[in-house]
Each structure stands twice: as structure tokens, then as C-alpha cells.
Amino acid sequence: MFKNNHYMKMSFGLITLFILLGSFYWFGATGVEEQDEVNASHKPDEEIEAMKEKLSEFDKLSDENDELNRKLAEKAAEIEELEATIDSLEEEIATLESEEKNDGSSEGENNPDTTNNDSNERDENEPVNDPEPDGSKTVYLTFDDGPSSTTPDILETLNDYDVNGTFFTIGQRMEEHPEIARRTFEEGNMILTHSYSHDYAIYESFDSFYDDLHLAEVAYENVLGFEAPQLLRFPGGSANHSSFDYGGEQFMPELTEDIVDHGYDYVDWNVSSGDASDIYDEPEALLERVKASSSGDVVVPLFHDTDRNVATAEILPEVIEFYKEGSYEFRTFEDISDEELAVLIEEQVVNRPVVR
Numbered sequence: 576m577f578k579n580n581h582y583m584k585m586s587f588g589l590i591t592l593f594i595l596l597g598s599f600y601w602f603g604a605t606g607v608e609e610q611d612e613v614n615a616s617h618k619p620d621e622e623i624e625a626m627k628e629k630l631s632e633f634d635k636l637s638d639e640n641d642e643l644n645r646k647l648a649e650k651a652a653e654i655e656e657l658e659a660t661i662d663s664l665e666e667e668i669a670t671l672e673s674e675e676k677n678d679g680s681s682e683g684e685n686n687p688d689t690t691n692n693d694s695n696e697r698d699e700n701e702p703v704n705d706p707e708p709d710g711s712k713t714v715y716l717t718f719d720d721g722p723s724s725t726t727p728d729i730l731e732t733l734n735d736y737d738v739n740g741t742f743f744t745i746g747q748r749m750e751e752h753p754e755i756a757r758r759t760f761e762e763g764n765m766i767l768t769h770s771y772s773h774d775y776a777i778y779e780s781f782d783s784f785y786d787d788l789h790l791a792e793v794a795y796e797n798v799l800g801f802e803a804p805q806l807l808r809f810p811g812g813s814a815n816h817s818s819f820d821y822g823g824e825q826f827m828p829e830l831t832e833d834i835v836d837h838g839y840d841y842v843d844w845n846v847s848s849g850d851a852s853d854i855y856d857e858p859e860a861l862l863e864r865v866k867a868s869s870s871g872d873v874v875v876p877l878f879h880d881t882d883r884n885v886a887t888a889e890i891l892p893e894v895i896e897f898y899k900e901g902s903y904e905f906r907t908f909e910d911i912s913d914e915e916l917a918v919l920i921e922e923q924v925v926n927r928p929v930v931r
């Protein structure tokens with residue numbers, strides 16, 4: 576009992592001590608806080624100054640942001656330009672590879688004279704300017720990556736000369752310009768699938784490729800009202816090198832085999848106009864390239880009908896006249912016969928094996 580009382584007294588004493596210490600601390604701290612507030616209220620100018628500084632900093636950042644956006648837009652334009660260059664290089668590689676195969680030798684692979692030699696050889700055997708096509712020479716005009724604002728001009732020229740061509744369209748652009756796509760077909764031209772997105776990332780895997788193709792076929796049917804034929808052109812062509820960055824070097828050899836197993840035929844070209852390269856806006860240079868490389872009995876020239884291909888539309892009358900003078904018969908892939916398809920396979924323009 577005595578002991579308990581003693582402890583109680585000690586606890587009471589300790590509690591009182593804590594309360595006293597707490598009170599000192601409390602009043603002391605509050606005092607300091609009040610002191611701070613008083614000091615702060617005496618410095619309004621400094622605060623305004625600080626805010627002004629922050630504002631000018633913000634302005635500076637905003638200017639920097641504008642500058643960065645401008646640079647970003649510039650880079651985006653450069654990337655677009657580079658992508659077009661990649662496309663054109665793909666086309667040149669494919670054209671050169673097809674020439675190489677047709678020549679049966681790899682000599683002069685990068686020599687632009689190769690095609691000229693070819694035409695010289697032909698000049699000896701065949702008269703220039705045959706009066707009437709006798710069916711021995713055929714031309715399949717092809718236009719990729721449309722429809723666009725350029726397509727109507729191309730259709731106009733085709734109508735003027737009463738000839739037709741084949742358009743390998745981009746699904747997204749068919750959705751953007753359904754009326755141009757329908758007009759193209761209604762005027763006797765053929766429309767075939769090229770891609771939905773035309774993004775080389777489709778070559779990542781079979782799945783990503785076939786997903787994109789499926790979207791292209793859905794867009795085709797929605798716009799034209801009938802199923803897309805199983806005849807297509809690969810973005811960049813069957814021998815493209817852009818796929819190396821995605822599915823690897825063996826991707827196109829495997830894909831081209833697989834797609835034929837699925838019942839498709841794929842179409843390349845053996846004449847490249849260069850209208851996806853940096854000479855796209857030089858009509859004379861384009862025409863020169865078409866003429867210099869159109870030497871065979873079966874020619875499949877590659878053109879583009881994107882918004883910027885104004886020069887392509889401009890030279891088309893001369894291109895048509897050139898082939899007419901050469902006694903070429905104008906054909907499309909619309910009513911292509913088995914025999915004609917066999918000739919194109921033989922010429923390695925259709926279903927050309929990709930060997931790497």
C-alpha cells in the first residue's frame with residue numbers, strides 16, 4: 576500500500592513535468608511561427624519580384640517549347656522525305672534484281688547502261704514504231720499508293736487515250752476517297768490491294784502482315800462492293816529490304832511462299848519511273864527513265880498516284896504515246912487470262928521467288 580502510494584506520487588510528478596515541458600515547447604514553437612509570419616509580411620516586394628522572375632522563366636520555357644515544336648515538325652518532314660527515299664530505293668533494288676534475272680547475269684548490276692544495251696539489242700531485231708499492236712508486246716500500267724487528288728488527272732488521260740491501268744491502292748486512302756476509287760474501277764481500270772497502312776512494320780510477323788492485308792481487303796469490299804481479288808503488290812515489292820528491320824532477312828522469302836500457298840499471286844514491276852524518288856517532280860527525268868528501261872515484250876511500269884505525283888500525271892500522255900508507238904497492247908489485271916499470267920510469272924514479274 577505504501578509502495579503503491581509512492582509510485583503514484585512519482586508518476587504524478589513525471590506527468591506534471593511532461594505537461595510543463597510540452598507547454599513550454601508549444602508556446603515556444605508558436606512564438607517562432609508568429610515571428611516568421613511577421614517577418615514575411617514585411618517582404619511583399621520580394622515576393623512580387625520572385626513571382627515576376629517565375630513568370631519570365633515561364634515565358635522563356637514557352638518560347639523554348641515553341642522552338643522545339645518547330646524543330647519537331649521539321650524532323651517529321653525529313654522523316655517523311657526519308658521514307659519516300661526508302662520506297663524509291665526499294666523500287667530500284669527490285670527493278671535491278673528483275674533486270675539481273677532477265678539478263679541471266681549479274682554484270683552491270685548498278686550500271687544504268689544495262690537497260691540501254693538491252694534496248695540497243697532489241698532495236699536490231701525489231702523495227703521501232705510498229706504501226707499496229709499484234710499482241711506480241713503488252714504493257715500493264717500500274718499506279719501505287721492512291722487514291723489521291725492526283726488520281727482524277729490520271730484517269731482523265733487514260734480516258735483520252737482509251738487505255739486502262741491497274742491501281743494498287745492503300746486501304747486507308749480508299750476509305751478517304753471512296754468516290755475516286757469507285758470512279759477508277761467504273762472507268763475500266765483494275766483496283767488491287769497494296770496494303771492498308773503501308774507501314775513497313777507490317778513485316779514484323781505473318782500475323783501483323785495478314786492483319787493489315789485483311790484490313791485492306793475489308794476496306795476494298797466496303798468501298799467497291801465486291802471481294803478483293805487474291806492478287807496484290809507488297810509495299811516495297813516482294814524483294815524489299817525494309818522487312819530486314821522487322822521480320823528479318825528471311826521474312827520475304829518465307830512470306831512470299833506462304834502467300835502463294837494461301838492462293839494469292841503477287842505482282843512486282845520491271846520498269847520503275849522513279850516517281851517515288853527525289854526526281855518525282857522532274858517530268859523529263861521521269862519520262863527518260865521510263866523510256867530507257869522499257870525494252871521487253873512485257874512491261875509492267877511502276878508509277879505512283881499520291882498527292883505529290885503531279886509530274887507523273889503530266890508525263891502520262893507521252894508515256895502512253897511512247898508505248899503506242901512501240902506497238903504495245905495495253906492490258907490490266909482485271910480480265911487477265913491464265914496464259915497472260917503464266918507469261919508474267921515466266922518474266923518474273925508475278926510470283927518471283929525471293930532468294931536470299
Ligand SMILES: [Zn+2]
Pocket residue numbers: 719720769773810811
Ligand atoms: Zn507503295
